[in-house]
Amino acid sequence: MNSREYIESGILELYVFGKLSETEMQEVQQMAADNPAMRTEIAAIEKAVINLSYSVSPNISSETYNRIREELLGNDPKVIKLKPKTNWAQYMGWAASFIILLGAGLMYLHMNDTMNEKINLEIDKNKTDFEKMQQSVSTMEEKNKAAEDMMEILRDNNNTIVALGGQAVMPSASAKIYWNKTTQTVYVDAKNLPDPPQGMVYQVWSLKMNPLTPTSIGLLEKVMTGSSKMYRVDNTSDAEAFGITLEPEGGSELPTMEQLYALGKV
Structure with a gap:
């Protein structure tokens, strides 16, 4: 082979x-x-x-x-x-x-x-x-x-509902106050207020009418839920009226009357 x-x-x-x-x-x-x-x-x-x-x-x-x-x-x-x-x-x-x-x-x-x-x-x-x-x-x-x-x-039947009408700066604006006089708690329904401009915030005032004495009870900054625009503010015991003004961020000591958006008597 x-x-x-x-x-x-x-x-x-x-x-x-x-x-x-x-x-x-x-x-x-x-x-x-x-x-x-x-x-x-x-x-x-x-x-x-x-x-x-x-x-x-x-x-x-x-x-x-x-x-x-x-x-x-x-x-x-x-x-x-x-x-x-x-x-x-x-x-x-x-x-x-x-x-x-x-x-x-x-x-x-x-x-x-x-x-x-x-x-x-x-x-x-x-x-x-x-x-x-x-x-x-x-x-x-x-x-x-x-x-x-x-x-x-x-x-809650104990709540007093106060309707706040639009003022000169925006007549179409409106809001509602739910005030429980027993517990003194105050809620604000701001659904019919326009969104505040950048750098501004709505401030809520408890008012005594005679003489006119405004007391700040809070800023509308944190809503209770979703897009409801329902806010909880500070308690008040002796309000005769409520007003909402537009103020610089952080709020003001006294209300800016030229920026009064809503006002209503109890």
């Missing part, structure tokens, strides 16, 4: 994977030592094994790949000469199996890391969604509580 027939017979593949008897292994080694074509073919088969293992585990680092390649192929693509009693083919088969197992392990670790990352992202997303839901529920509860409080004010 010439070298070409020997190469095409498949014996060299069995040789690389350690499937020949020790006598056959020695025969191949002897022939390869005298035949450059056989040495080249054996090197090509060994390289194919390395490339196959790399395709199984594409994420193996170049450093690890080159170290394994050098262990199997060396820096010289010639046949590795071993002592006759050493089962070189068996070691080669073990090395090829190890590379394939290593590639499978690396693929498993990569897939496991990817899966853990997806699970963590899903947990973070669900946590964020849950926190948003909690916040929405809390906001809804606050709005419902404020709405219930406002309904209690409107239904």
Whole structure:
């Protein structure tokens, strides 16, 4: 059998994977030592094994790949000469199996890391969604509580309702005062007042008529609920009238009469 027939017979593949008897292994080694074509073919088969293992585990680092390649192929693509009693083919088969197992392990670790990352992202997303839901529920509860409080004010028969009509600065403006003389609490419905300009705020005054004595009972800054424009201001015990003026932010000590928007007697 010439070298070409020997190469095409498949014996060299069995040789690389350690499937020949020790006598056959020695025969191949002897022939390869005298035949450059056989040495080249054996090197090509060994390289194919390395490339196959790399395709199984594409994420193996170049450093690890080159170290394994050098262990199997060396820096010289010639046949590795071993002592006759050493089962070189068996070691080669073990090395090829190890590379394939290593590639499978690396693929498993990569897939496991990817899966853990997806699970963590899903947990973070669900946590964020849950926190948003909690916040929405809390906001809804606050709005419902404020709405219930406002309904209690409107239904309280102890409240005196004082209608405040628009004045010269804006005749179309109006407001309502809900004043409980027993508890002295005062609520202001400012729905029909226009939004104050930037840097200005509405200020509410409790008025004694004779002589005219204004007392500030608060600024319309924090609504009770949503867009209701219902405000709670300071208590008062002896009001004869109520007025609302437009003042600079922070309020004024005395009302600016030129900016009197609403006025009404008790």
